[in-house]
Amino acid sequence: MNQKTITATFSQQHSHCDSLFAQAEFEVDKNHWETATTGLTTFINSMECHFTNEEQILFPRFEQCTGSATAGPTQVMRFEHQQMRQLFQEMQASVVQQDRDQYLGLSETLLMLMRQHNAKEEQILYPMSDQMLADEVTTILESLDLTTFDKLSNL
Amino acid sequence: MNVTQLSLQQTPPLSVPLRFFLTAPLFGLLASGLLLYQGPSLFASRWHFAILALTHTVTLGIITMVMIGAFLQILPVLAGIQIPRPRLVSTILHLLLSLGIIMLIGGLLIAYPLLIHWALLFLSLSFLLFIAIVGYCLFQVKTITPIIIAMRLALIALTVTIILGVDVGGAIISWPFTLLPLKLSPLKLTNLHLAWGLIGWIALLIIGVAYQMVPMFQITPPYPTLLTRWLAPVILTTLLIWTLLYINDENSPVTLLSTILIGIPLGVFAITTLYLQAKRLRKLADVTLNYWRVGMVGLLITIIGWFLIPFYPSLANSPFYDILLIVLFIAGFILPVMQGMLYKIVPFLLWLHLQNQQLANLPASQAVKIPNMKQIISESWAYRQFWLYLTGLGFLIGGILQPYPFIQVAGLIFICSFLLLSYNFYHALKLYIVIKPQLSQPKS
Numbered sequence: 123m124n125q126k127t128i129t130a131t132f133s134q135q136h137s138h139c140d141s142l143f144a145q146a147e148f149e150v151d152k153n154h155w156e157t158a159t160t161g162l163t164t165f166i167n168s169m170e171c172h173f174t175n176e177e178q179i180l181f182p183r184f185e186q187c188t189g190s191a192t193a194g195p196t197q198v199m200r201f202e203h204q205q206m207r208q209l210f211q212e213m214q215a216s217v218v219q220q221d222r223d224q225y226l227g228l229s230e231t232l233l234m235l236m237r238q239h240n241a242k243e244e245q246i247l248y249p250m251s252d253q254m255l256a257d258e259v260t261t262i263l264e265s266l267d268l269t270t271f272d273k274l275s276n277l
Numbered sequence: 278m279n280v281t282q283l284s285l286q287q288t289p290p291l292s293v294p295l296r297f298f299l300t301a302p303l304f305g306l307l308a309s310g311l312l313l314y315q316g317p318s319l320f321a322s323r324w325h326f327a328i329l330a331l332t333h334t335v336t337l338g339i340i341t342m343v344m345i346g347a348f349l350q351i352l353p354v355l356a357g358i359q360i361p362r363p364r365l366v367s368t369i370l371h372l373l374l375s376l377g378i379i380m381l382i383g384g385l386l387i388a389y390p391l392l393i394h395w396a397l398l399f400l401s402l403s404f405l406l407f408i409a410i411v412g413y414c415l416f417q418v419k420t421i422t423p424i425i426i427a428m429r430l431a432l433i434a435l436t437v438t439i440i441l442g443v444d445v446g447g448a449i450i451s452w453p454f455t456l457l458p459l460k461l462s463p464l465k466l467t468n469l470h471l472a473w474g475l476i477g478w479i480a481l482l483i484i485g486v487a488y489q490m491v492p493m494f495q496i497t498p499p500y501p502t503l504l505t506r507w508l509a510p511v512i513l514t515t516l517l518i519w520t521l522l523y524i525n526d527e528n529s530p531v532t533l534l535s536t537i538l539i540g541i542p543l544g545v546f547a548i549t550t551l552y553l554q555a556k557r558l559r560k561l562a563d564v565t566l567n568y569w570r571v572g573m574v575g576l577l578i579t580i581i582g583w584f585l586i587p588f589y590p591s592l593a594n595s596p597f598y599d600i601l602l603i604v605l606f607i608a609g610f611i612l613p614v615m616q617g618m619l620y621k622i623v624p625f626l627l628w629l630h631l632q633n634q635q636l637a638n639l640p641a642s643q644a645v646k647i648p649n650m651k652q653i654i655s656e657s658w659a660y661r662q663f664w665l666y667l668t669g670l671g672f673l674i675g676g677i678l679q680p681y682p683f684i685q686v687a688g689l690i691f692i693c694s695f696l697l698l699s700y701n702f703y704h705a706l707k708l709y710i711v712i713k714p715q716l717s718q719p720k721s
Contacts, residue, residue: 144558227651237493
């Protein structure tokens with residue numbers, strides 16, 4: 123049986139979030155504000171759950187292993203999470219105000235930021251984690267809160 | 278693995294890629310002006326100096342300009358490799374390249390050998406610097422992704438293109454030496470230069486960038502692994518074998534086979550891209566998507582046109598047919614794809630740098646409102662520019678079949694289109710310059 127990897131597990135969460143993002147944006151584009159509000163909440167909650175798994179479980183292990191807690195790649199990833207969180211807030215505000223143009227401008231920006239962030243993780247950080255933390259991949263994956271993510275993103 | 282070397286931060290200073298992206302529309306304007314000024318006489322022959330000037334305004338001034346900017350931006354971000362002294366390197370590169378292009382265009386237009394002589398020196402220097410630095414960086418990359426492979430191959434093709442180009446240029450101004458230890462006819466040299474430049478350097482890089490960008494922009498499924506692994510290497514290997522055979526015999530049947538071996542992978546790329554875009558999760562109207570679709574259809578039409586030659590040999594002798602194919606490839610495939618890409622990258626970079634400064638300098642309570650991407654470049658103006666470009670393209674293609682008056686009309690429309698492109702980008706830059714000082718330090 124194939125052993126699960128960090129790359130596969132976390133990348134799968136990315137693509138799940140991508141489709142939630144697209145659904146919410148589609149509803150806003152059509153001015154369906156009620157479904158847009160639920161869609162956006164589902165998307166943001168799933169993203170937050172994914173961030174938590176990274177920030178509290180994966181990144182600390184990576185930092186311990188590489189001794190790069192203050193200036194390494196994970197710090198940049200945490201910084202980009204902050205950037206995305208700021209856009210989440212603005213998007214929530216624009217849904218409350220039912221401001222379609224504002225939302226679509228923000229979602230366009232978030233999409234670029236999120237997709238290049240994901241690409242860096244999927245192409246560099248996760249494969250490195252799989253390699254460097256090889257002995258403890260199973261332990262790490264078991265300690266992730268996958269149930270909450272699945273529950274949230276399947277709402 | 279050395280983690281300290283890997284800084285995913287990496288986005289280089291804004292001026293590093295932006296100077297290249299913002300120079301390109303200006304050369305677009307110059308190219309459109311040349312089209313209008315030279316008019317119907319322009320496409321009378323492939324060997325006309327004016328058409329050589331126009332081609333290089335486009336291939337060097339617009340296309341290569343954007344590609345160098347893209348290289349300098351992508352390498353640090355996607356490969357985690359820092360370009361040494363990025364500001365200095367990009368300033369020197371940009372200056373040498375811009376001056377070289379202007380001298381080349383001027384030299385060709387007024388047929389002044391000394392200017393061409395200096396142009397060749399400036400251009401060779403800038404490319405030598407670019408190839409050395411980027412080549413060094415590319416070989417440091419540890420995680421080899423398809424885009425890295427395509428970038429490496431494109432860089433090899435650029436090297437070949439430059440060597441051939443310098444030899445063609447040197448032949449024009451009667452330089453006593455050649456870079457290649459071969460005596461080739463100017464026709465063969467030029468055809469090789471063209472093939473390596475358009476297919477090797479430009480198309481391979483577009484393919485590599487597409488692997489990354491197409492799924493990124495529209496949330497499409499990724500390109501199939503089989504394709505990303507083999508497409509670029511097959512094209513480059515075929516190009517190499519074709520070159521060796523072509524040097525010996527320009528009509529060998531193997532040349533036909535190489536046409537197929539290059540044309541089919543390019544066609545597969547275009548069809549796959551269109552297919553992936555049709556399956557995109559993000560269904561919103563999007564100017565980048567429009568530009569890319571035009572580009573892929575343009576590429577397919579070029580390939581079909583190319584495949585017709587063996588069946589209708591008279592086409593090969595027709596004076597306008599190879600010009601038509603080159604115009605279709607450049608103006609119908611490459612330029613639309615590049616403009617589409619710039620409409621995402623330019624506003625995103627401006628936003629990213631403003632946002633970075635905000636988070637680094639200001640406490641959350643003093644946050645300044647940063648315009649989003651669609652406020653940085655207005656979507657409606659981007660669409661207007663797209664439609665203008667498409668109309669210009671229609672007239673340009675018509676103008677090859679019926680030069681008078683279509684070529685001049687195309688020139689006029691392209692002037693408007695590149696003016697609008699410049700407006701869209703420079704207006705965005707102005708917005709950045711206005712907001713930036715507000716983000717520099719917290720108010721006391």
